[in-house]
Amino acid sequence: MLQIPFIRDNKELTLAGLRKRNFANAEAVVEQLLDLDQQRRDTQKTLDDGLARQNAIAKEIGQLMKTGQKEAAEAAKAETADLKAQSKTLTDQLADLEQQLQAILVTVPNLPHSSVPVGRSAEDNEVVLEWGEKPILHADAQPHWELIKRYGPNGGPMIDFDLGNKISGAGFPVYKGKAARLQRAMINFFLDEALAADYSEVQPPIVINEASGFGTGQLPDKEGQMYYATADELYLIPTAEVPITNLYRDVLVAEAELPIRHVGYTPCFRREAGSWGAHVRGLNRLHQFDKVEIVRIERPENSYAALEQMSQYVQGLLQKLELPYRVLRLCGGDMGFTSALTYDMEVWSAAQGRWLEVSSVSNFETYQANRLKLRAKLDGNKPTLLHTLNGSALALPRIVASILENNQTPEGIRIPAVLVPYCGFEVIS
RNA sequence: GGAGAGAUGGGUGAGUGGCUGAAACCAGCAGUUUGCUAAACUGCCGUACCCGCAAGGGUACCGCGGGUUCGAAUCCCGCUCUCUCCGCCA
Incomplete structure (x- = not known):
C-alpha cells in the first residue's frame, strides 16, 4: 500500500x-x-x-x-x-x-522502479540476458506430457493426471516412482543450496488467515485466486511468500537482525480461475505444485543490491541444473500488483519450443511493509518501514518439464549431475 | 468438545474512577567513574495522526468493538485470542 x-x-x-x-x-x-x-x-x-x-x-x-x-x-x-x-x-x-x-x-498498485520498461503485456518485457545452449533434440523427441507416459512404474505414467483427477480434480497430478523421487530430490537440493547461501530454513503453515492475505497484498483484490476453507475462514497459500513474510507482520525488527533471509519449502495452491487453453497442458500450469521460496527483509538502501543477489542466486541454480534460461525485466503492464521491480527467470522447454517461467524475483520496497507494519529503528531514528523481497528458488513442475524435454534421448532421460546424489539415479528409462 | 484464568510499552510486570501515557525492573541510547574487561552511578528512552518553517502544541491508543460518566487501563456488555486442566487424537 x-x-x-x-x-x-x-x-x-x-x-x-x-x-x-x-x-x-x-x-x-x-x-x-x-x-x-x-x-x-x-x-x-x-x-x-x-x-x-x-x-x-x-x-x-x-x-x-x-x-x-x-x-x-x-x-x-x-x-x-x-x-x-x-x-x-x-x-x-x-x-x-x-x-x-x-x-x-488498497486498489492502487505499487509504483514501478525507474528501470522498469514501459509496456502493456508480456510482449513488452525486456530480455536482460540469455544463458546456455538450446539443445537439438532427436527426430522423434516428445513434449513432457508424452514422455511421462513412458517411464512410470508398472507401465503406467510417472506423473498421473487421470489418477489425480479421480481423487481431486484437474490440475492435481499424482507423482509416482522416479518422478516422485526426482521432485523430493529437487526440494532437498534447493533447500541445501539456500542454506549454503545463508538463508535460514522455516516451515510455515500452508493455510493463512485474512490478515496475512492482506499483509502481502493477495487480499482483498485477488480473493478468487486462492482456495478458501469457509468453515474456518482460512486460505490455502498461493506461495510461501505469504506465510513467511507475514512472520514479520506487526513486528519492530531489531536493527542487528537485519538483513533477514529465509528459505522455505511448501506446496502452493492456485485456483487459476479463468485460465485455460493449449499453454496449460501437462505440468505447465497446475492447481497444486511444490516450490522453494526465498524471502528477504532489508534496510531500504540495501534492497536493490539484495534483489540482484537473489537474481544471481536463482540463476546459479539454473546453471547447476544445466538448463538454458533467460532473465526478463517485467514491464509496467506485466508486473505484479505489489512489486516495484520483478525479474522473471524462464527455462527453455525444448520439445514445446517455449520459455517457461520458473522463478519470479521481486522487490516490493515498502509496499508490503506498510500493510504489514513491518518496521525497524535504523541508526537511532524513528521506526521506519523496511523493504521486503522474495523469489522462487525454484518452482518445481516446470523444471521437471524442462529436464524431461531437454535431456531426453532415445535411451531415456538424463538427470542433471547435481541432482544425482539426491535422487540416486542417473537416468529415467 | 467441557471447565477455569488471563490479554498493559522492545521484554518482564505493577496499577480498581481524576495527581496514570502509564510504577519498577530488563534491554537500548548518552554520559560519569575506571590499568583493561566487568561493575556502579546519572540522564534519556512507546506508537500513530493532526497543527506548526521550527521550537513546540493537540488528539488517540493499556487485545478488539460498544456502553456508563463531566472524566475510564480501572466500572458494564459483546467479541477475539492466549494459557492451564479434562476429553479426543498423529
Missing part, C-alpha cells in the same frame, strides 16, 4: 508511476485520494480541538469537586453536552473518511 503522505508530497511521481503501469484513471484516483485526505485532516483538526476543550472542562470539574464548589461543577457539566454531541458526529465522519480513503488505497 502506498503511503498517503508520500502521494501528497510526490503527486507527479505517483502519477507517472501509475501511468507506467497503465493504471486506469490515475489522475482521477489520485485527485480523489488527495481530496479525501484533505477532508480527513480538516475533520480531525476540528474534532481534536473539541476533545481538547472537553478534556480541559473535565479537569476543571475535578478541581471544583475537590474544593467543594458543587454548583460551579454542575454548570461546567452542562457545557460539555453540546461538545459531546459534536464530537460524536465528527468521530463518525472521520471514520467514514478513513474508510473511503483505505478502500481506494
Whole structure:
C-alpha cells in the first residue's frame, strides 16, 4: 500500500508511476485520494480541538469537586453536552473518511522502479540476458506430457493426471516412482543450496488467515485466486511468500537482525480461475505444485543490491541444473500488483519450443511493509518501514518439464549431475 | 468438545474512577567513574495522526468493538485470542 503522505508530497511521481503501469484513471484516483485526505485532516483538526476543550472542562470539574464548589461543577457539566454531541458526529465522519480513503488505497498498485520498461503485456518485457545452449533434440523427441507416459512404474505414467483427477480434480497430478523421487530430490537440493547461501530454513503453515492475505497484498483484490476453507475462514497459500513474510507482520525488527533471509519449502495452491487453453497442458500450469521460496527483509538502501543477489542466486541454480534460461525485466503492464521491480527467470522447454517461467524475483520496497507494519529503528531514528523481497528458488513442475524435454534421448532421460546424489539415479528409462 | 484464568510499552510486570501515557525492573541510547574487561552511578528512552518553517502544541491508543460518566487501563456488555486442566487424537 502506498503511503498517503508520500502521494501528497510526490503527486507527479505517483502519477507517472501509475501511468507506467497503465493504471486506469490515475489522475482521477489520485485527485480523489488527495481530496479525501484533505477532508480527513480538516475533520480531525476540528474534532481534536473539541476533545481538547472537553478534556480541559473535565479537569476543571475535578478541581471544583475537590474544593467543594458543587454548583460551579454542575454548570461546567452542562457545557460539555453540546461538545459531546459534536464530537460524536465528527468521530463518525472521520471514520467514514478513513474508510473511503483505505478502500481506494488498497486498489492502487505499487509504483514501478525507474528501470522498469514501459509496456502493456508480456510482449513488452525486456530480455536482460540469455544463458546456455538450446539443445537439438532427436527426430522423434516428445513434449513432457508424452514422455511421462513412458517411464512410470508398472507401465503406467510417472506423473498421473487421470489418477489425480479421480481423487481431486484437474490440475492435481499424482507423482509416482522416479518422478516422485526426482521432485523430493529437487526440494532437498534447493533447500541445501539456500542454506549454503545463508538463508535460514522455516516451515510455515500452508493455510493463512485474512490478515496475512492482506499483509502481502493477495487480499482483498485477488480473493478468487486462492482456495478458501469457509468453515474456518482460512486460505490455502498461493506461495510461501505469504506465510513467511507475514512472520514479520506487526513486528519492530531489531536493527542487528537485519538483513533477514529465509528459505522455505511448501506446496502452493492456485485456483487459476479463468485460465485455460493449449499453454496449460501437462505440468505447465497446475492447481497444486511444490516450490522453494526465498524471502528477504532489508534496510531500504540495501534492497536493490539484495534483489540482484537473489537474481544471481536463482540463476546459479539454473546453471547447476544445466538448463538454458533467460532473465526478463517485467514491464509496467506485466508486473505484479505489489512489486516495484520483478525479474522473471524462464527455462527453455525444448520439445514445446517455449520459455517457461520458473522463478519470479521481486522487490516490493515498502509496499508490503506498510500493510504489514513491518518496521525497524535504523541508526537511532524513528521506526521506519523496511523493504521486503522474495523469489522462487525454484518452482518445481516446470523444471521437471524442462529436464524431461531437454535431456531426453532415445535411451531415456538424463538427470542433471547435481541432482544425482539426491535422487540416486542417473537416468529415467 | 467441557471447565477455569488471563490479554498493559522492545521484554518482564505493577496499577480498581481524576495527581496514570502509564510504577519498577530488563534491554537500548548518552554520559560519569575506571590499568583493561566487568561493575556502579546519572540522564534519556512507546506508537500513530493532526497543527506548526521550527521550537513546540493537540488528539488517540493499556487485545478488539460498544456502553456508563463531566472524566475510564480501572466500572458494564459483546467479541477475539492466549494459557492451564479434562476429553479426543498423529
